[in-house]
Amino acid sequence: MTTxxxxxxxxxxxxxxxxxxxxxxxHRAAERLNMSQPPLTSAIQKLEEDLGVxxxxxxxxxxxxxxxxxxxxxxxRETLRQAEKAITSTVDVAEGRTGVLxxxxxxxxxxxxxxxxxxxxxxxxxxxxxxxxEATTTAQxxxxxxxxxxxGILIPxxxxxxxxxxxxxDRDRLCMAIxxxxxxxxxxxxxxxxxxxxxxxxxxxxxGRSFHLQVIRLCAKAGFVPTIxxxxxxxxxxxxxxxxxxxxxxxxxxMSGFRGDQISYHPLSDPETAFDLVMGYRQLSPSARxxxxxxxxx
Numbered sequence: 001m002t003t004x005x006x007x008x009x010x011x012x013x014x015x016x017x018x019x020x021x022x023x024x025x026x027h028r029a030a031e032r033l034n035m036s037q038p039p040l041t042s043a044i045q046k047l048e049e050d051l052g053v054x055x056x057x058x059x060x061x062x063x064x065x066x067x068x069x070x071x072x073x074x075x076x077r078e079t080l081r082q083a084e085k086a087i088t089s090t091v092d093v094a095e096g097r098t099g100v101l102x103x104x105x106x107x108x109x110x111x112x113x114x115x116x117x118x119x120x121x122x123x124x125x126x127x128x129x130x131x132x133x134e135a136t137t138t139a140q141x142x143x144x145x146x147x148x149x150x151x152g153i154l155i156p157x158x159x160x161x162x163x164x165x166x167x168x169x170d171r172d173r174l175c176m177a178i179x180x181x182x183x184x185x186x187x188x189x190x191x192x193x194x195x196x197x198x199x200x201x202x203x204x205x206x207x208g209r210s211f212h213l214q215v216i217r218l219c220a221k222a223g224f225v226p227t228i229x230x231x232x233x234x235x236x237x238x239x240x241x242x243x244x245x246x247x248x249x250x251x252x253x254x255m256s257g258f259r260g261d262q263i264s265y266h267p268l269s270d271p272e273t274a275f276d277l278v279m280g281y282r283q284l285s286p287s288a289r290x291x292x293x294x295x296x297x298x
Contacts, residue, residue, distance in 0.1 A: 007016035008050055011083055014076035016043050017055065023074040041208035096290030098127040103291070105132070107235035109277055113170040114153060115211070121294045123178045128287045134234065136207040144280060147211075150288040154279045157210050160270035166278040169295065173198040174218070174273040175253040176266040177238075179245045185264030192268060196224035204231050211275070215250045218272060239263060270295050 009105055019029040030037040036081075048055050055069035055174050058063055065073065079112060093099055105114055122130065135143065140152035141161050153169055176195065178185045184194060189289070196219075205212040219226045232238045235255060243262035256265035280297065 001214065003041045004173060008088050009047065010120040011080060013043060013047050014079060016040060017047055018073055018076055018080070019061070020044055021057070021065055021069065024064065026062065027226050064123060064134065094286055096125065096128070096270060096286035096288075099287035100129045100131060101285075101287045101291055102131045102133065102148065102150045103153075104135050104149045104151070104154055106137060106140075106277070107134055108172060108255050109153040109170065110134075111252070111254035111257070112172060112277065115262065117295050119219055121291055124294065125287070125290060126291070136203070136234070137211070138207050138209070140280070144282055150156070150281065150285055151291060152278045154278050155208065155211050156276060156278050158278075158280065163278070164280045164282060166280055167295075168276055169279040170277040172252045172275055172277060174275070175256055176216070176268065177242045177249045177251045177256075178264045178266065179242060179248075180262050181245070181265070182248070184248075185266075190266045191221040192218060192270075193249050195219075195223065195226075196222070198227075199229035200224075201230045201232060201241045201247040201249045202228050203233065203238055213271075218250065218268070218270060221270070221272070 012196075016029070016033060019032050020026060023029040023032065026037050026041055026044075030040045033040065044056065051070045051072070053066075054066050057064045057066055057069075057211075068249075081140055089098065096119055101120075107165065110291070118130065118132075122168060133143075133149065135152075137154045137158065137255045138151060140154055141158060143149040144152055144164060150220075156166065158166065159165060176190065176192065180188075184198075185192060187194070202212060202215060230241055235251060236258070238249050239251060239255065239258050242248065250268075253265070253267065279291070279292065284292065
């Protein structure tokens, strides 16, 4: 058998031989394949010629398979299974049903809409592996540019990030966080001005400039400049320091259940305390595009 002969053995020819091998009857095999018998008989004869071996024991009818025929039908079944798997896998990747999705998020996003979105996406795309990473907005933008993240849940405005597409994802607002055993936490009504003389715990400006400045502006509007005595990387770290009496803070209201036995949370009425969370991305892989589409509220 030549290389050219091997090349002529198509998946269709294998499918035809499997039908004959399983039916052991050309007419029934032809009906199963929705074709007439003569072309099927010719196809099997040509297959044997191309292979250079007899696959079928013949008499007045099909008597069975030769040892070569039994080997070929087994290998042909496996080849067809692999071909179907290749097609399915390719289509699944192209349509975002499989693959890896690297998703970044600011800490407060876990207390809003994000967990429900992730849960639904995992249910609808079980073959997509989700890699989750909590990081500041600045760190996520760097990771998006470096190709280390596919999508980030960020807090705008994004400075010098014209290359990052933005889609509204969630809304939140700011509130005050005070240690539970602090005298101010017992007040039924509390304003930001009441925190003027308190030590503040915030996050570094370089990690969340717009969010940091929003707090500073709110304090200025309330008539004071906050005394920042400690900085912590990430909102969970900020609140952990508040919980042990390290100071007070202004944090996303969505996180007001975090360590509720140690921290007292108080709302802020100023409309300027509201802020958005956006979904940021650059080039979307099929699985990332599927995630973006799954977040659209219907």
